[in-house]
Amino acid sequence: MPDEQLDPVIHAQARLRVVATLASLGTHDRISFPRLQKLLDMTAGNLSTHLRRLEEADYVTITKTHEGRTPATYVELTLAGRLAFERYTQTLRSLLGGTS
């Protein structure tokens, strides 16, 4: 029980919110940066910082494309990110269930 570690990349208020939101999208679905920002109600700078951290851990992929002439950034949870989130929620549940 005590040696169950919560993934430190996910286990921080803001990044947990980012990952939980991305995990609610369909597998292989991407969300645009502005839409994600609106869903999370975070500043662009703050969100970018956390996304960079998640990208370094290979939990998200960030794609930069162009829609017409305007640049667009899309964020997607990787398979590794999805699995890490699964494991994280399982650990949470066992921590809560196993409190004595």
Place this chain on the structure above:
Amino acid sequence: MATDPPDEAPDPADALAIIAAQRALAEDTRPSSTWIFALWGTAWLLGYGAMWLTASDDRRPSLLAVVVAIGLGLVAVVLTIVHVLRRTHGIAGAGARQGALYGWAWPIGFVAQSLIVGGLGRAGASDEVTGLAANAIAALVVGLLYIAGGLLWDDTGMYVVGGWMALVGAAAALTGLPASYLVMALAGGGGMLALGLVTRIRSRA
């Protein structure tokens, strides 16, 4: 970056609550089936209801009722498209593309339905034949699209309602006019409203 709030680690119970809250927020990126069922249920109930109410004497609904019914149908199409586009704005990928293709199948189905009905009229079909065919084909389009949606999103409830709508439309053709309009209003429109209520209760449970 300089003014980022400190990012403390939540305790496990809070973390689960955060996850649940974000899941609920992310529902906003998907079209609401409750909303769509309520919209179409209302349009059918009022549109077909108006045609039935004015068609009791000579089997032909009043012009006003027909205009109201067509107007309600058009409003429902526009509101559905606006709703889906607004909800899925900024979402891309395989699932999103699947949803968009599914969405476009609706106007395709209804354009085909109106062409068939127009063709029957030009070929000399009576008002009653045209009316019965228009109802039954509309119900078939809606029914089969719900069935497709049920397959796509693994939603048995949606599949069952699709089957119900298709069969109601077919049965309505057997009742003749004007009873056909009543069947479409109550069984069709009422059925969609009931399903909207069921999905609403289920999503809250």
